[in-house]
Amino acid sequence: MTPLEKLVEFLRIPSVSADPAHTPDVRRAAEWVAAELDVLPHVELIEAPGRHPLVYAESLQAPGQPTLLLYGHYDVQPPDPLDLWNSPPFEPVIKNDNIYARGACDDKGQTLILITALQQLLARDGRLPCNIKVLIEGEEESGGEHIEAFVPAHTEKLAADAAVICDTEMFAPGLPALCVGLRGIVYGEIHVHGPAQDLHSGVYGGVAPNPMMAMAEILTALKNRDGHITIPGFYDAVRPPTPEEARAWASLPFDEEHYCQTEVGSPALTGEPGFSVFDRTWARPTFEVHGIRGGFIGEGSKTVIPAVAVAKVSFRLVPDQDPAVAVDQIKAAVAAATPKGVTAEFKLLHAAPPSSVDPSHPLIAKAAAALTESFGRETVYIRSGGSIPIVGLFRQTLGIPSILMGFGLPDDGLHSPNEKFHLPNFHKGIETVQTFLKSL
Amino acid sequence: MTPLEKLVEFLRIPSVSADPAHTPDVRRAAEWVAAELDVLPHVELIEAPGRHPLVYAESLQAPGQPTLLLYGHYDVQPPDPLDLWNSPPFEPVIKNDNIYARGACDDKGQTLILITALQQLLARDGRLPCNIKVLIEGEEESGGEHIEAFVPAHTEKLAADAAVICDTEMFAPGLPALCVGLRGIVYGEIHVHGPAQDLHSGVYGGVAPNPMMAMAEILTALKNRDGHITIPGFYDAVRPPTPEEARAWASLPFDEEHYCQTEVGSPALTGEPGFSVFDRTWARPTFEVHGIRGGFIGEGSKTVIPAVAVAKVSFRLVPDQDPAVAVDQIKAAVAAATPKGVTAEFKLLHAAPPSSVDPSHPLIAKAAAALTESFGRETVYIRSGGSIPIVGLFRQTLGIPSILMGFGLPDDGLHSPNEKFHLPNFHKGIETVQTFLKSL
Numbered sequence: 118m119t120p121l122e123k124l125v126e127f128l129r130i131p132s133v134s135a136d137p138a139h140t141p142d143v144r145r146a147a148e149w150v151a152a153e154l155d156v157l158p159h160v161e162l163i164e165a166p167g168r169h170p171l172v173y174a175e176s177l178q179a180p181g182q183p184t185l186l187l188y189g190h191y192d193v194q195p196p197d198p199l200d201l202w203n204s205p206p207f208e209p210v211i212k213n214d215n216i217y218a219r220g221a222c223d224d225k226g227q228t229l230i231l232i233t234a235l236q237q238l239l240a241r242d243g244r245l246p247c248n249i250k251v252l253i254e255g256e257e258e259s260g261g262e263h264i265e266a267f268v269p270a271h272t273e274k275l276a277a278d279a280a281v282i283c284d285t286e287m288f289a290p291g292l293p294a295l296c297v298g299l300r301g302i303v304y305g306e307i308h309v310h311g312p313a314q315d316l317h318s319g320v321y322g323g324v325a326p327n328p329m330m331a332m333a334e335i336l337t338a339l340k341n342r343d344g345h346i347t348i349p350g351f352y353d354a355v356r357p358p359t360p361e362e363a364r365a366w367a368s369l370p371f372d373e374e375h376y377c378q379t380e381v382g383s384p385a386l387t388g389e390p391g392f393s394v395f396d397r398t399w400a401r402p403t404f405e406v407h408g409i410r411g412g413f414i415g416e417g418s419k420t421v422i423p424a425v426a427v428a429k430v431s432f433r434l435v436p437d438q439d440p441a442v443a444v445d446q447i448k449a450a451v452a453a454a455t456p457k458g459v460t461a462e463f464k465l466l467h468a469a470p471p472s473s474v475d476p477s478h479p480l481i482a483k484a485a486a487a488l489t490e491s492f493g494r495e496t497v498y499i500r501s502g503g504s505i506p507i508v509g510l511f512r513q514t515l516g517i518p519s520i521l522m523g524f525g526l527p528d529d530g531l532h533s534p535n536e537k538f539h540l541p542n543f544h545k546g547i548e549t550v551q552t553f554l555k556s557l
Numbered sequence: 558m559t560p561l562e563k564l565v566e567f568l569r570i571p572s573v574s575a576d577p578a579h580t581p582d583v584r585r586a587a588e589w590v591a592a593e594l595d596v597l598p599h600v601e602l603i604e605a606p607g608r609h610p611l612v613y614a615e616s617l618q619a620p621g622q623p624t625l626l627l628y629g630h631y632d633v634q635p636p637d638p639l640d641l642w643n644s645p646p647f648e649p650v651i652k653n654d655n656i657y658a659r660g661a662c663d664d665k666g667q668t669l670i671l672i673t674a675l676q677q678l679l680a681r682d683g684r685l686p687c688n689i690k691v692l693i694e695g696e697e698e699s700g701g702e703h704i705e706a707f708v709p710a711h712t713e714k715l716a717a718d719a720a721v722i723c724d725t726e727m728f729a730p731g732l733p734a735l736c737v738g739l740r741g742i743v744y745g746e747i748h749v750h751g752p753a754q755d756l757h758s759g760v761y762g763g764v765a766p767n768p769m770m771a772m773a774e775i776l777t778a779l780k781n782r783d784g785h786i787t788i789p790g791f792y793d794a795v796r797p798p799t800p801e802e803a804r805a806w807a808s809l810p811f812d813e814e815h816y817c818q819t820e821v822g823s824p825a826l827t828g829e830p831g832f833s834v835f836d837r838t839w840a841r842p843t844f845e846v847h848g849i850r851g852g853f854i855g856e857g858s859k860t861v862i863p864a865v866a867v868a869k870v871s872f873r874l875v876p877d878q879d880p881a882v883a884v885d886q887i888k889a890a891v892a893a894a895t896p897k898g899v900t901a902e903f904k905l906l907h908a909a910p911p912s913s914v915d916p917s918h919p920l921i922a923k924a925a926a927a928l929t930e931s932f933g934r935e936t937v938y939i940r941s942g943g944s945i946p947i948v949g950l951f952r953q954t955l956g957i958p959s960i961l962m963g964f965g966l967p968d969d970g971l972h973s974p975n976e977k978f979h980l981p982n983f984h985k986g987i988e989t990v991q992t993f994l995k996s997l
Contacts, residue, residue, distance in 0.1 A: 135857025195859050201754060259857045300759060304858045313822020314641060317972040318845040319740060319943030320726075322873050323784065323837035324826045329846040333773035334782060342774060342896050344763065382753020386764045387898040397763035405758040406769040407861050412848030413869060417575025417699045418744045418906050419635050420871055421847050421972055429853060431860055433762050456782050458827040466858050503759030532757040532861055 120233045120547065121216075121540065123153070127191075127225045128209045128218040134169055134192035135259040143169045143255050146191040150253050153232050156239050157251070168263035169255035173274075176235075177248045183480070183557050184248035186277035186517070187235075188507055189228030189284065190257035193220035194532045201534035214540050221538035222529040227283035228253060230524060230543060234550035247557045250277055254507075257284075260304075260467040261506055268507075269514045279480045280511045281553075283546065285501050285523030289370055290539070293488035293549075295481060296521035298399060298500030299508055301434035301471035303443050307335060307451060309426045311459040315412075316422040326458025328426040329412050335461055336428065338454035339447075340404045344388040344397075346432075348450040351402065354437045358400050365498060366395040380528055399500035403433040433502065440468035469506030474518045480557075484520045487553035491545050503531075522549065560673045560987065561656075561980065563593070567631075567665045568649040568658040574609055574632035575699040583609045583695050586631040590693050593672050596679050597691070608703035609695035616675075617688045623920070623997050624688035626717035626957070627675075628947055629668030629724065630697035633660035634972045641974035654980050661978035662969040667723035668693060670964060670983060674990035687997045690717055694947075697724075700744075700907040701946055708947075709954045719920045720951045721993075723986065725941050725963025729810060730979070733928035733989075735921060736961035738839060738940035739948055741874035741911035743883050747775060747891060749866045751899040755852075756862040766898025768866040769852050775901055776868065778894035779887075780844045784828040784837075786872075788890040791842065794877045798840050805938060806835040820968055839940035843873040873942065880908035909946030914958045920997075924960045927993035931985050943971075962989065 118126070132146035133139040147162060147170040154160045160174040169192065177184070196206035196219045204210040206219035216226070231251070238245055252275065254264040268275060285296040311328040312321070340346050358366065373394060377386050388397040407430065412423035434443055448463045455461040474481065476498050485496040501521070508519040524546035530536045558566070572586035573579040587602060587610040594600045600614040609632065617624070636646035636659045644650040646659035656666070671691070678685055692715065694704045708715060725736040751768040752761070780786050798806065813834060817826050828837040847870065852863035874883055888903045895901040914921065916938050925936040941961070948959040964986035970976040 135855070135859060137856065195853070195855065195857070197853065197855075197859075198755065258859075302759070302860075304860065311823050314970070314975075315638065315973045316821065317943065318843070318847065318871060319742070319873060320941070320971060321821060321838065322843035322845050322942060323841055324828045324834050325821045326823050326825070326827045327845055329848065330776060330780065333776040333846070336770060336773040337777045340770065381756065381761060381765045383751050383766050383898050384900065385766070385898045387766045387896075388764045394764050398761065401763055403758070403762035405762050405767055405860075405862055406773070406852070407758065407859060408769065408852030408854040408863065409849045410854040412846070413635070413637065414848040414850040414867075415575070415635065415637075416577065417635070418869070418871075419575060419637075419698075419847060419972070420742075420744070420845075422845055423848065424641075427854075429858070431758060431858075433759060456827075458823050458825045460824065501760070502762060503757065530754070531760060532859070533755050535754075 120229065124216065124226060124229050124543065125209045127229060128220055129207055131207045132192045132255065133195050134256050135195055143192055147172055147255055150191050154251055156236055163267065165263050165266070171263060171267060172253040174251040175249065176245050178244060179246060179248050182247040183278040184250065184276070186250045186252060186275060186280040187231045188252050188280055188282045189231055190224045190254045191228060192255040192258050193225065194223070194258045198534065203535055215537040216540055217535055217537045219536055221536050222525040223531040223536065224257065224284045226538035226543055227524055227546065230283050230546035230550060231281070233547045234554065237547065238551055238554065246555045250275060264507060265510060268510050272514055275515055277515065277517055279517050280519040282505065282508065282519050282521050283524060284505055285521045286525035286527060286529065287523060288497055288499050290526055291492060292494055293492040293496045294499045294523065295485055295488065295496055296501045296523055297476050297498050298436070298473040299471060299505050300502055301438065301440055301469050301509065302431055302504040303434065303440050303447065303465065303468045304431040305463055305465045307332065307428045307430055307461060307463050309335065309459050309461045310424065312422060312424050314424050318420040318422045321422055325422050327422050328459050329409070329423055331456050331459040331461065332409060332426040332428055334456050335451060335454045336406055339450055343390055346402060346404050348446050350446050351443070354439065355402065356436045358396070366393070369497065398502035400435055402435055402438060404430065406430050433504065434471045436471045436473050438471060440470055444468065469504050470509040472509040472512060478518050481518070481520060483556050484522055484553050487549050487556060488522065490552055491549040560669065564656065564666060564669050564983065565649045567669060568660055569647055571647045572632050572695065573635050574696050575635055583632055587612055587695055590631050594691055596676050603707065605703050605706070611703055611707060612693040614691040615689065616685050618684060619686060619688050622687040623718040624690065624716070626690045626692060626715060626720040627671045628692050628720055628722045629671055630664045630694045631668060632695040632698050633665065634663070634698045638974065643975055655977040656980055657975055657977045659976055661976050662965040663971040663976065664697065664724045666978035666983055667964055667986065670723050670986035670990060671721070673987045674994070677987065678991055678994065686995045690715060704947060705950060708950050712954055715955055717955065717957055719957050720959040722945060722948065722959050722961050723964060724945055725961045726965035726967060726969065727963060728937055728939050730966055731932060732934055733932040733936045734939045734963065735925055735928065735936055736941045736963055737916050737938050738876070738913040739911060739945050740942050741878065741880055741909045741949065742871055742944040742946070743874065743880050743887065743905065743908045744871040745903055745905045747772065747868045747870055747901060747903050749775065749899050749901045750864065752862060752864050754864050758860040758862045761862055765862050767862050768899050769849070769863055771896050771899040771901065772849060772866040772868050774896050775891060775894045776846055779890055783830055786842060786844050788886050790886050791883070794879065795842065796876045806833070809937065838942035840875055842875055842878060844870065846870050873944065874911045876911045876913050878911060880910055884908065909944050910949040912949040912952060918958050921958070921960055923996050924962055924993050927989050927996060928962065930992055931989040
């Protein structure tokens with residue numbers, strides 16, 4: 118099978134880790150990855166009760182050479198809303214050099230870049246040029262509890278000089294990039310309770326508290342219309358980009374109007390006045406509402422004052438915000454914003470710290486050189502607005518930096534309908550990883 | 558079969574008119590009603606394309622006597638949330654003199670009061686003491702389009718001296734009441750569109766507009782935390798209760814603390830300061846949010862900025878507010894409150910004017926006397942915060958008042974899980990309607 122045929126096979130597995138109904142599929146994806154890694158001397162599935170398995174493999178046959186810990190994830194985001202997909206999310210379609218499927222870019226395509234690079238090096242040379250440990254998880258899109266517990270407990274097994282993570286994007290097509298900063302996250306739910314049960318809005322409207330409206334009041338009390346988070350103390354630890362970073366960002370090729378129209382697709386961009394798009398997405402914290410459960414949203418016109426409303430919300434954090442401090446601030450702000458007649462509470466689902474890597478690290482420089490060689494253009498140093506909690510975990514527990522070598526494109530539609538991966542990047546990625554490993 | 562056995566049979570039909578999946582059940586309920594009314598000389602199902610049937614029956618064999626138009630509805634509210642029911646909503650359970658089922662009080666139990674009264678009068682006397690027209694609809698809980706079109710087109714067929722409607726409640730157990738005022742309603746959806754598709758909240762958080770947050774901003778711009786609607790001009794036509802009404806309301810037996818704890822079940826009541834509970838539920842307009850669709854509300858933690866959010870909302874109107882004027886005011890206010898980066902629109906689903914009847918009308922007086930006789934207590938004149946659009950329609954098109962003779966109790970849980978009907982009121986209602994008809 119060609120690497121592309123393998124990618125198609127991998128993408129056909131609906132390994133949605135957030136959905137308990139897909140648990141068998143998630144396991145199937147883990148077993149598929151383990152089978153591919155079976156070319157290495159050692160491979161195992163690491164189990165934990167109620168958790169999706171970790172896939173671990175290693176090849177430690179290059180004494181004196183550095184050791185790299187390769188990381189990826191085999192789980193994917195839920196595909197909803199299904200009706201916006203042009204083709205079924207788990208039936209990959211290839212069109213104009215792109216492959217369309219949930220997980221094409223995030224992160225099955227990029228995980229397979231790492232695996233295929235190892236397979237090709239072994240097939241050609243019979244050995245790997247350095248020591249390799251591989252750790253592929255299945256809960257990146259749903260909290261990552263398993264790996265979060267496993268890594269701190271197995272620091273010797275996972276000891277390495279650096280981690281290599283293919284889960285980010287290039288700044289623009291053909292422009293190779295290394296990501297040296299990631300936002301952290303606090304993800305949770307705001308629960309608002311009002312009447313003891315759903316009430317008739319005619320009979321009780323005017324005196325009964327409405328948790329759905331109370332939710333709107335709480336949400337708007339946490340962020341103003343300028344996109345500025347109004348939680349007391351929330352920006353206290355925010356570190357602005359260095360003057361070098363600010364200069365580098367200002368010189369990146371970027372057309373804000375085009376970005377608004379083609380990537381975001383809304384009438385205008387929003388966010389804090391006085392901050393650039395890069396500031397707002399890479400160096401400023403955010404507060405977003407993902408959905409609100411409760412009441413009646415079906416066909417027709419049920420006139421109900423709901424007893425309960427639950428909002429799914431997240432905050433992105435930037436250096437040097439601390440998730441634990443942020444959670445305390447959020448809880449206090451929700452309590453302060455709770456209107457009369459209801460009770461409200463923030464419930465944490467998961468959190469990860471923001472992280473940054475030093476661009477002057479020697480392995481980062483080699484990775485940049487490998488990217489520059491494959492793409493024929495100077496590698497740029499960028500950040501990402503997303504959160505890869507594992508980067509902070511590797512730093513904290515293993516004391517190693519992560520090389521974020523991303524091959525996604527800005528319009529790949531991560532977490533969206535019609536997610537895609539640009540196939541030339543898939544192939545160049547396999548080449549780049551091999552160049553990098555051989556350069557050590 | 559006893560009247561109670563018939564009620565059980567009627568309640569077993571899940572005639573949820575708002576849910577297209579229940580269309581066959583709604584028809585079954587219509588046919589059940591028609592079969593029960595077959596004791597009258599004429600009965601028919603009135604059909605219209607895509608609409609639930611009206612059941613019409615008449616007995617015009619009392620020349621020189623007044624003609625009454627009896628109204629009820631055989632459709633019910635959706636039963637969700639199902640998990641809060643102590644027994645299945647369409648499997649009636651009798652406990653402590655109450656019957657529990659969706660529609661027990663609203664309005665199958667009360668509709669059956671009217672039908673059973675006619676059946677018993679006919680069985681005993683062989684004739685009815687006055688002329689009777691019966692019109693039972695199946696869309697009261699979902700907009701009532703069929704009857705709204707039918708009544709104005711058949712004013713001669715429906716000509717009567719007054720309508721009798723059993724779809725309201727007594728003020729308190731044992732205290733008979735006639736409802737002389739109803740709020741109107743404007744029900745619709747606020748649609749907010751932002752990004753062209755769902756976006757990754759990490760990558761785009763900080764610059765992409767979030768329709769879910771924009772919805773919270775729009776909702777809180779329409780009503781303040783005091784429950785005061787901030788739509789310009791919204792209160793212009795609001796008529797305060799007359800001094801007589803205000804005095805009568807002040808003397809009603811009412812314990813606000815008990816009402817808050819047992820009926821509403823929330824930590825506190827809410828609403829406009831300076832207005833009593835009766836003012837706020839009977840004589841002041843409201844704005845309520847019933848639910849918000851869009852984004853991700855499932856298990857787990859999808860980090861999405863949704864492309865679209867849709868809120869189901871309603872406004873209750875009081876005399877002399879005009880629904881058409883209110884809709885214009887709402888549309889303008891939504892447009893004015895729409896934040897940067899999104900588009901928003903109010904879409905009307907249905908509307909009905911507020912209504913009031915003159916308590917000094919002779920038929921109202923006779924109805925009050927019949928109630929007083931059955932319950933052994935003086936009948937009180939109250940209003941209802943709910944909307945019975947048919948009352949305004951009968952007034953506008955047939956020029957007749959409606960006698961709102963209600964047998965529900967305040968804790969019957971209309972539109973809520975575990976809706977019930979107090980069986981002694983069912984039996985006393987049947988008796989009262991007979992007394993009233995014989996008194997004409």
